Amino acid sequence: MSHGMMNKKVIGSLLLAVVLTACKSTPMAEKPASVEDKSPATTATAPVKSADGAADTSSVKEVVIDSNANNANNPLKDPNNILSKRNIYFDFDSDVVKAEFRPLIEAHAKYLLANGKAKMILQGNADERGTREYNLALGQRRAVSVKKSFNLLGVQDKQIETVSFGEEKATQNCADENCHQANRRVDIAYEND
Amino acid sequence: MSALQKTILSMLLWLSAFVTPTAHATLEIEISGGSAQQIPIAVVPFAQTGNLAKVSDVVAADLRRSGLFRVLETAGVANHPTELSQVKYGEWSALQAQALVIGRVEPLSGNRLKVSFQLADVLKQQQLTSLEYNITPNQLRMTAHKIADAIYQKLTGEAGIFASRIAYINKSKGRYALQVADADGENPQTVVSSNEPIISPAWSPDGNKIAYVSFEKKKPIIFVQSLMTGQRLTLANFKGNNSAPAWSPDGSKLAIVLTHAANSQLYAIESDGTGLRQLTKSSAIDTEPNWSPDGKWIFFTSDRGGRPQIYKVSSMGGEAQRVTFEGVNNFSPRFSPDGKLLAMIRQDDGKFRVALQDLANGQVQILSDGAQDESPSFAPNGRMILYATRAGGRGALAAVSADGRVKQRLSESGGDVREPAWGPLLN
Numbered sequence: 001m002s003h004g005m006m007n008k009k010v011i012g013s014l015l016l017a018v019v020l021t022a023c024k025s026t027p028m029a030e031k032p033a034s035v036e037d038k039s040p041a042t043t044a045t046a047p048v049k050s051a052d053g054a055a056d057t058s059s060v061k062e063v064v065i066d067s068n069a070n071n072a073n074n075p076l077k078d079p080n081n082i083l084s085k086r087n088i089y090f091d092f093d094s095d096v097v098k099a100e101f102r103p104l105i106e107a108h109a110k111y112l113l114a115n116g117k118a119k120m121i122l123q124g125n126a127d128e129r130g131t132r133e134y135n136l137a138l139g140q141r142r143a144v145s146v147k148k149s150f151n152l153l154g155v156q157d158k159q160i161e162t163v164s165f166g167e168e169k170a171t172q173n174c175a176d177e178n179c180h181q182a183n184r185r186v187d188i189a190y191e192n193d
Numbered sequence: 194m195s196a197l198q199k200t201i202l203s204m205l206l207w208l209s210a211f212v213t214p215t216a217h218a219t220l221e222i223e224i225s226g227g228s229a230q231q232i233p234i235a236v237v238p239f240a241q242t243g244n245l246a247k248v249s250d251v252v253a254a255d256l257r258r259s260g261l262f263r264v265l266e267t268a269g270v271a272n273h274p275t276e277l278s279q280v281k282y283g284e285w286s287a288l289q290a291q292a293l294v295i296g297r298v299e300p301l302s303g304n305r306l307k308v309s310f311q312l313a314d315v316l317k318q319q320q321l322t323s324l325e326y327n328i329t330p331n332q333l334r335m336t337a338h339k340i341a342d343a344i345y346q347k348l349t350g351e352a353g354i355f356a357s358r359i360a361y362i363n364k365s366k367g368r369y370a371l372q373v374a375d376a377d378g379e380n381p382q383t384v385v386s387s388n389e390p391i392i393s394p395a396w397s398p399d400g401n402k403i404a405y406v407s408f409e410k411k412k413p414i415i416f417v418q419s420l421m422t423g424q425r426l427t428l429a430n431f432k433g434n435n436s437a438p439a440w441s442p443d444g445s446k447l448a449i450v451l452t453h454a455a456n457s458q459l460y461a462i463e464s465d466g467t468g469l470r471q472l473t474k475s476s477a478i479d480t481e482p483n484w485s486p487d488g489k490w491i492f493f494t495s496d497r498g499g500r501p502q503i504y505k506v507s508s509m510g511g512e513a514q515r516v517t518f519e520g521v522n523n524f525s526p527r528f529s530p531d532g533k534l535l536a537m538i539r540q541d542d543g544k545f546r547v548a549l550q551d552l553a554n555g556q557v558q559i560l561s562d563g564a565q566d567e568s569p570s571f572a573p574n575g576r577m578i579l580y581a582t583r584a585g586g587r588g589a590l591a592a593v594s595a596d597g598r599v600k601q602r603l604s605e606s607g608g609d610v611r612e613p614a615w616g617p618l619l620n
Contacts (some may be wrong), residue, residue, distance in 0.1 A: 029369065056267070058380040059382070059421070060373060060383070060384055060421075060423075061419075061420070061422055061423030062383045062384065062385070063385040063418065065385070065387040065409045066387075066388065102612070110616060112476050123411070123412075125241050129565070130540075131481065131494075131525050131545070132392050132567065132568075132611075132612065133393060133436060133480050133494075133525070134501060135433075136392075136413065136434060136436055136480070137450070137452075137456070137457035138478070140434055140457055140478075141456070142457070144454070157454055161412070162436050163413065163433060163452075164452075165390070165413075166389035168408060169390075172609075189245075193411075
């Protein structure tokens with residue numbers, strides 16, 4: 001989560017406490033009592049035949065996906081080219097694009113303006129604190145903030161899609177704020193990466 | 194129950210299990226707590242041959258796991274009847290059993306089985322119910338769950354939930370798998386697996402399909418997949434994010450969250466992917482929709498007031514009204530099946546925990562004690578709430594009864610399990 005409202009981290013060992021503190025159960029009645037039939041009157045007490053004619057949903061058909069595309073040679077992948085730099089980091093509880101990322105954004109804007117068919121995807125990210133869907137929405141806010149920086153440089157919306165990975169790409173089990181900060185970022189991707 | 198599992202401390206209602214690290218490792222379940230008025234019940238080993246699951250073990254484990262029964266040890270009783278005429282009630286009242294379950298599994302021609310059981314009131318010395326099933330061998334475990342449901346319903350007056358399934362996401366070795374398992378964690382099967390994240394699984398009301406969000410195309414897209422055929426429908430693949438699918442109670446529509454080029458907003462879409470219409474219009478985050486069981490309302494999370502809280506909007510769209518006012522932040526609203534309670538994730542003191550609000554009087558009870566609990570999901574009878582928690586740096590599933598008395602923990606060795614969703618009862 002990227003809001004600044006919490007700073008405590010996960011304490012995994014709480015689980016044992018969860019289990020242990022819940023172990024009180026009241027002793028049973030000493031004498032056997034009669035059990036009460038609480039079921040609705042419509043429930044049959046006579047033997048009932050159960051047909052298995054209904055669709056058997058017990059077997060599940062599995063689908064396997066592998067979306068790792070081939071990495072062809074191009075300037076976007078050249079490690080010596082600034083276009084290979086793809087991460088924009090944010091301060092705590094902020095969606096303001098910092099000045100240090102200006103050259104990176106300008107380089108990608110230039111590439112988009114020179115390559116009218118290129119489509120950029122801005123992927124927002126949040127740290128792991130909070131619910132997944134809410135963090136997806138928070139990551140989106142940062143992606144939109146970066147998109148506005150590109151718009152100011154003349155790049156049209158038709159070349160940019162803003163999406164969010166929420167906390168899905170976040171480093172898990174962060175022990176400190178530096179770790180969380182690395183997760184508060186927007187990644188630049190291209191449609192044909 | 195599989196041969197891999199064994200009871201460790203039944204008096205404290207602990208059930209633990211050993212699991213071999215196979216590709217389809219079974220969820221491990223621990224239980225603690227219990228109702229104040231547990232019904233003492235004896236489940237006599239069924240007359241049964243062969244290597245199939247022992248029906249009486251599955252029934253006993255189900256009843257024990259509910260927290261409403263004290264399942265008595267039957268090994269010390271000399272006679273193990275398999276028909277009512279053989280029952281010596283004195284032996285069972287001496288054990289302080291109030292209820293007695295007996296039964297048998299018999300082979301039929303054509304590789305079929307006949308499973309029958311009888312439930313008796315020990316004090317009154319009379320039969321309460323009996324059922325008989327004609328099944329294939331691979332239906333044996335689910336039949337045992339149905340027997341447990343019949344016993345549960347007869348003795349508590351509520352519908353059982355043992356013959357239901359749960360869905361969850363299992364992250365293991367860099368891959369994400371949407372899996373479904375029986376409510377006791379057994380029989381896990383992979384619905385879809387991907388090298389990119391999968392989140393937000395949601396059962397169709399008939400239990401035949403699951404909607405989910407997959408990042409396989411570098412962005413969140415909503416799919417609806419048939420469990421039986423594996424056929425996938427791309428429900429929503431609009432520009433921007435497509436996420437948070439929630440089925441309408443009649444299964445005809447879903448509420449979803451789209452961003453197009455801006456902030457997250459609620460939309461409704463027909464279950465075939467047509468008829469998109471916008472439900473909320475705000476400059477804030479609106480997400481995590483959930484339909485009221487009567488279909489009239491959609492509750493959701495929004496930070497339009499500055500911080501995330503629960504709001505509601507008519508399922509036809511319109512002005513939103515705020516629902517929650519307590520707690521620093523509230524997320525993930527989920528209606529109980531009767532529409533009277535609202536489970537949610539409440540954030541207070543930096544901790545995210547499952548909270549339950551009575552919608553009639555507004556009273557809230559905190560039900561979980563983790564620090565990062567998420568994804569509450571009601572059992573079909575409303576008695577338990579399944580949720581995601583973290584343990585030892587990994588995701589695990591937990592369940593708590595709506596009265597907070599019974600707690601269960603489910604985890605898978607080697608896996609990182611999250612995003613649980615409890616499915617409807619199987620017919």
